Amino acid sequence: MKKKPKKKVSVDKQSTLADLLRKHGAQIYDDLDKGNFPKFSIPSRSVSNIVYDKKIRQYILGANTAVRSSRNSSQLRSFTQLMWLAFFANRLTSQKKSSTLRDVYYSSQAFEVDFEDQAESDNIIVDLEAVLASPRESFHVFPEERSSVFGDLTIEYTVPGYQGKKTNLSDHPDGYAIGPSLTTAELIETSAEVVIAVEKGGLFTRFIEEQVDKKFKAIIVDTGGQAPRSTRTLLKRLHDELSLPVVILTDGDVYGEHIAMVIKSGSANAAHLRGLTVPDAKWVGVWATDIEKYKLPTIPMTESDIKRCHDLLKDPRYQEGIWKKELEVFLKIKRKAELEAFSKYGLTNITDKYLPHKLELAKSL
Amino acid sequence: MSSKETFTQISPSEFFYRNRDLAGFSNPTRSLYTAVREFIENSLDACDQKGILPDVHMSIKAVDAEKPDPKQYILSVRDNGPGIESKQVPLAFGTVLYGSKFGLKQARGMFGLGATMAILYGQITTNKPLIVKSSTDGKIQDEYEMLLDIQKNKPVILKHETKEVAKAGLSLSIRLEGDYSKAGSKIRDYVYQTSLITPYATITFDDPKGDRYRYTKVVRTMPPSPTIIRPHPHGIDVETIRRMLLDTHYQIPAVDDNMILKVRKELGLANKNLSYSEIMDKTQKKWKALTRPVRTVMALMSFLKMDFEKLSKTTIEEIDIGNKKLTYWDFGESQSVSVDMDPESFYYKQLASTVQGETLTSFLSKRFQRVGPTTALKFAEFAKFKPEHRIGTMTNQELVKLTDALQSFDDFMAPDPSCLAPLGESPLEKGMQRFFEPDFLAVVQRGASAYSGFPFIIEMGIAYGGKISSRGIKVYRFANRIPLLYDEGSDVVLKVVNDTDWSRYKVKGEPPLVIVSHICSTRIPYKTVGKENVADRPEIERELKLALLSLSRKLSSFMSKRGQAEAAIKRKNLYSKYIPLIAQFCTELAGKKKEPNYKKMITEEPIVEEKT
Numbered sequence: 001m002k003k004k005p006k007k008k009v010s011v012d013k014q015s016t017l018a019d020l021l022r023k024h025g026a027q028i029y030d031d032l033d034k035g036n037f038p039k040f041s042i043p044s045r046s047v048s049n050i051v052y053d054k055k056i057r058q059y060i061l062g063a064n065t066a067v068r069s070s071r072n073s074s075q076l077r078s079f080t081q082l083m084w085l086a087f088f089a090n091r092l093t094s095q096k097k098s099s100t101l102r103d104v105y106y107s108s109q110a111f112e113v114d115f116e117d118q119a120e121s122d123n124i125i126v127d128l129e130a131v132l133a134s135p136r137e138s139f140h141v142f143p144e145e146r147s148s149v150f151g152d153l154t155i156e157y158t159v160p161g162y163q164g165k166k167t168n169l170s171d172h173p174d175g176y177a178i179g180p181s182l183t184t185a186e187l188i189e190t191s192a193e194v195v196i197a198v199e200k201g202g203l204f205t206r207f208i209e210e211q212v213d214k215k216f217k218a219i220i221v222d223t224g225g226q227a228p229r230s231t232r233t234l235l236k237r238l239h240d241e242l243s244l245p246v247v248i249l250t251d252g253d254v255y256g257e258h259i260a261m262v263i264k265s266g267s268a269n270a271a272h273l274r275g276l277t278v279p280d281a282k283w284v285g286v287w288a289t290d291i292e293k294y295k296l297p298t299i300p301m302t303e304s305d306i307k308r309c310h311d312l313l314k315d316p317r318y319q320e321g322i323w324k325k326e327l328e329v330f331l332k333i334k335r336k337a338e339l340e341a342f343s344k345y346g347l348t349n350i351t352d353k354y355l356p357h358k359l360e361l362a363k364s365l
Numbered sequence: 366m367s368s369k370e371t372f373t374q375i376s377p378s379e380f381f382y383r384n385r386d387l388a389g390f391s392n393p394t395r396s397l398y399t400a401v402r403e404f405i406e407n408s409l410d411a412c413d414q415k416g417i418l419p420d421v422h423m424s425i426k427a428v429d430a431e432k433p434d435p436k437q438y439i440l441s442v443r444d445n446g447p448g449i450e451s452k453q454v455p456l457a458f459g460t461v462l463y464g465s466k467f468g469l470k471q472a473r474g475m476f477g478l479g480a481t482m483a484i485l486y487g488q489i490t491t492n493k494p495l496i497v498k499s500s501t502d503g504k505i506q507d508e509y510e511m512l513l514d515i516q517k518n519k520p521v522i523l524k525h526e527t528k529e530v531a532k533a534g535l536s537l538s539i540r541l542e543g544d545y546s547k548a549g550s551k552i553r554d555y556v557y558q559t560s561l562i563t564p565y566a567t568i569t570f571d572d573p574k575g576d577r578y579r580y581t582k583v584v585r586t587m588p589p590s591p592t593i594i595r596p597h598p599h600g601i602d603v604e605t606i607r608r609m610l611l612d613t614h615y616q617i618p619a620v621d622d623n624m625i626l627k628v629r630k631e632l633g634l635a636n637k638n639l640s641y642s643e644i645m646d647k648t649q650k651k652w653k654a655l656t657r658p659v660r661t662v663m664a665l666m667s668f669l670k671m672d673f674e675k676l677s678k679t680t681i682e683e684i685d686i687g688n689k690k691l692t693y694w695d696f697g698e699s700q701s702v703s704v705d706m707d708p709e710s711f712y713y714k715q716l717a718s719t720v721q722g723e724t725l726t727s728f729l730s731k732r733f734q735r736v737g738p739t740t741a742l743k744f745a746e747f748a749k750f751k752p753e754h755r756i757g758t759m760t761n762q763e764l765v766k767l768t769d770a771l772q773s774f775d776d777f778m779a780p781d782p783s784c785l786a787p788l789g790e791s792p793l794e795k796g797m798q799r800f801f802e803p804d805f806l807a808v809v810q811r812g813a814s815a816y817s818g819f820p821f822i823i824e825m826g827i828a829y830g831g832k833i834s835s836r837g838i839k840v841y842r843f844a845n846r847i848p849l850l851y852d853e854g855s856d857v858v859l860k861v862v863n864d865t866d867w868s869r870y871k872v873k874g875e876p877p878l879v880i881v882s883h884i885c886s887t888r889i890p891y892k893t894v895g896k897e898n899v900a901d902r903p904e905i906e907r908e909l910k911l912a913l914l915s916l917s918r919k920l921s922s923f924m925s926k927r928g929q930a931e932a933a934i935k936r937k938n939l940y941s942k943y944i945p946l947i948a949q950f951c952t953e954l955a956g957k958k959k960e961p962n963y964k965k966m967i968t969e970e971p972i973v974e975e976k977t
Contacts, residue, residue: 025954087950
């Protein structure tokens with residue numbers, strides 16, 4: 001039974017963020033008081049400033065920054081919006097409230113900061129992430145979409161009204177939604193030895209029914225397609241704080257392969273953020289080579305699948321190992337398979353045969 | 366040349382009566398509008414010619430207001446012009462084709478035909494007389510009531526009386542079938558636009574509903590009046606040449622009583638009746654002292670072999686130099702008589718030189734503008750005519766050849782624009798200022814240019830904003846100070862305006878923009894008989910483009926200044942809106958109680974922008 005060293009990591013994080021917000025606020029306050037037009041320096045998120053860092057194995061932003069000045073009339077509105085968001089984030093975190101992208105957009109309307117649409121407010125949220133170098137979850141803006149987790153893991157809530165309350169994530173057979181309270185909870189202890197992330201909710205349920213958590217001493221995570229950032233944060237914490245290996249199981253196609261890659265090394269969209277990646281995570285299937293090997297029923301790749309394949313082959317992260325090899329095989333066979341394809345050999349075939357095989361293989365990857 | 370065949374002749378009145386559609390009298394709506402135009406233009410032209418600032422009053426009254434349209438109206442137009450001399454009145458308004466405006470210079474109407482047509486139309490539709498009141502001296506006024514005898518093209522005076530008045534001027538009143546409910550807006554537009562292009566005139570219109578539209582004069586100076594000039598060779602056609610030849614070369618004096626009196630005087634035979642041979646003797650003695658018309662008459666007499674008594678009973682019909690025949694009409698016998706002319710006779714040579722006319726070069730330099738003796742010689746060479754070719758002897762083919770050559774010879778100087786009467790920049794500007802009260806106004810008058818031998822001048826004005834309420838570009842088109850109200854779709858001015866990329870001049874969307882375009886020419890190239898749209902001659906299009914270009918550049922610089930001012934206000938509003946918000950947010954973020962002192966940042970001017 002793994003126990004986590006007692007350290008209030010997330011609380012520390014919160015206080016640093018609050019300091020940062022206060023520091024920015026004070027700076028702008030002083031500027032205004034002196035009659036100066038305040039400005040923000042924001043790391044540039046333009047394509048030319050996104051580079052791949054081999055050392056930390058993810059995309060990061062280069063050294064370019066953009067200045068947003070309140071003196072420039074064309075930037076004044078977005079400056080005000082960013083200022084408002086910092087103000088709003090400060091309220092959220094200090095009052096321990098949660099919000100979503102959509103909620104932020106609608107909340108803004110009470111302050112007359114004139115977002116034209118949600119896309120504009122979403123963009124300002126990313127700006128603040130870049131300024132603070134923290135994901136939006138850190139200032140309590142969570143995704144709408146919920147993925148789930150199940151397995152023997154005891155957590156302790158930190159959200160108001162639940163502080164100190166503990167829950168074991170195997171207590172409810174539907175699993176637990178990875179929402180704000182779970183994301184901010186302390187990870188207390190677990191008997192699990194591995195984390196299995198699966199792409200699909202259907203398979204997640206099947207795994208629970210087949211007691212994969214018990215059979216393989218696993219925590220099962222449903223990524224619900226491309227893993228939301230809170231899910232990626234949880235995966236990282238399970239790996240970093242509980243030293244659990246993470247394996248990823250996706251559909252046997254190019255999109256599945258990329259879902260695994262984003263968990264492992266992030267996306268270009270989040271190049272301004274660290275702490276969202278699990279560089280040691282392992283993609284165990286379904287590989288293109290598995291299609292042949294397990295004689296899986298397939299469907300032909302579409303033109304967009306093929307184009308995506310070619311695009312990824314140019315990505316620096318796909319230049320070696322299975323990442324490159326599997327893409328090439330996909331391109332060769334031009335067919336793809338779903339995780340459900342294993343049901344051809346019986347509903348439990350995937351858990352009885354394929355999964356043990358792959359978990360074993362993962363150890364050597 | 367003249368033929369003996371007879372055709373059924375109709376009088377000009379009869380012709381117009383049968384073809385009234387052509388003159389714009391096709392239906393009650395159109396006719397009422399056309400009559401208004403003709404009367405007002407007549408009045409304005411009359412005042413222009415005498416340098417009088419026009420004060421024109423028009424009224425239209427229904428004879429029976431209760432009746433539905435179309436119905437009878439009384440149209441009256443009164444002006445403060447020179448009036449028409451009493452004895453001329455019946456002819457001026459009682460016959461078609463009697464006018465004072467023959468001649469080459471710019472005028473609104475060409476021959477004064479239109480007003481007579483309106484009178485004719487009124488008479489046809491209501492059978493009521495025209496009432497003319499005219500005073501030339503401002504003391505005595507002649508009042509006529511008359512009808513037109515259409516078949517005879519003669520006035521029928523019903524009533525004539527005189528009375529004392531205080532002002533000179535002319536007043537016309539007719540009763541005619543019209544449809545004001547349909548023509549009303551057209552007529553009001555016409556009055557409005559005419560006032561715009563005639564800022565030195567006061568025009569008042571009392572409409573049938575009792576509403577008064579009054580536009581008082583904005584300027585007190587009149588544009589200089591145009592001079593009558595000779596035609597330019599490029600603008601000539603065969604028919605015009607033929608007419609010019611007729612009045613130069615066949616200057617065969619009418620042998621009427623006046624002429625005979627003159628001949629007797631010059632011969633010293635005022636009271637004596639001599640025989641034919643005695644007269645000719647006297648002629649030979651006195652030849653050198655005789656004037657040219659008398660010499661011609663004497664030459665004719667030498668072949669006719671008549672005395673004065675007999676001569677007074679004839680009229681010369683034709684002098685055929687080629688066939689050496691002289692034809693006259695004998696009233697006594699009621700028949701044509703031909704006599705042979707002896708080519709060896711002294712008198713024959715005298716006659717021939719008159720009839721054959723002057724030489725080509727002398728004809729060209731005397732009868733056309735911009736042609737001197739040198740140019741005339743060059744032209745003769747170009748046209749392959751002998752310079753001394755007598756124009757009176759030209760055949761039809763030669764006339765056609767001459768006309769073609771005149772039109773295509775490139776070395777004639779550009780037409781003389783002194784026959785044009787543009788309004789002038791200042792009156793146009795003042796007129797537009799009064800009518801539109803815009804924020805921006807610019808006018809331009811281009812230099813004279815020419816197409817096909819007809820000189821023209823473009824004047825244009827552009828007005829933006831202010832009290833202009835229309836959205837989108839509104840174009841007022843004028844030709845020779847007449848508004849062109851209809852058929853604007855195919856007009857060259859519209860084409861030029863529509864071809865302009867207005868965004869280049871910082872004019873966007875539906876701008877409150879007015880363009881006034883005035884084309885002055887001795888001949889406006891109208892596209893259609895309706896005379897409402899100007900054809901796109903390249904020379905005219907080019908001048909319009911250049912005029913519009915110079916104005917839109919000025920507009921552009923106005924717009925950018927205005928744009929800067931607007932942007933400054935907009936910026937100021939932006940700062941006033943957002944800086945307080947920033948202050949509010951950062952106060953809470955920084956954990957302060959009191960907001961920073963940002964007020965001076967908003968009120969201070971100007972904010973220098975920082976572009977990054």
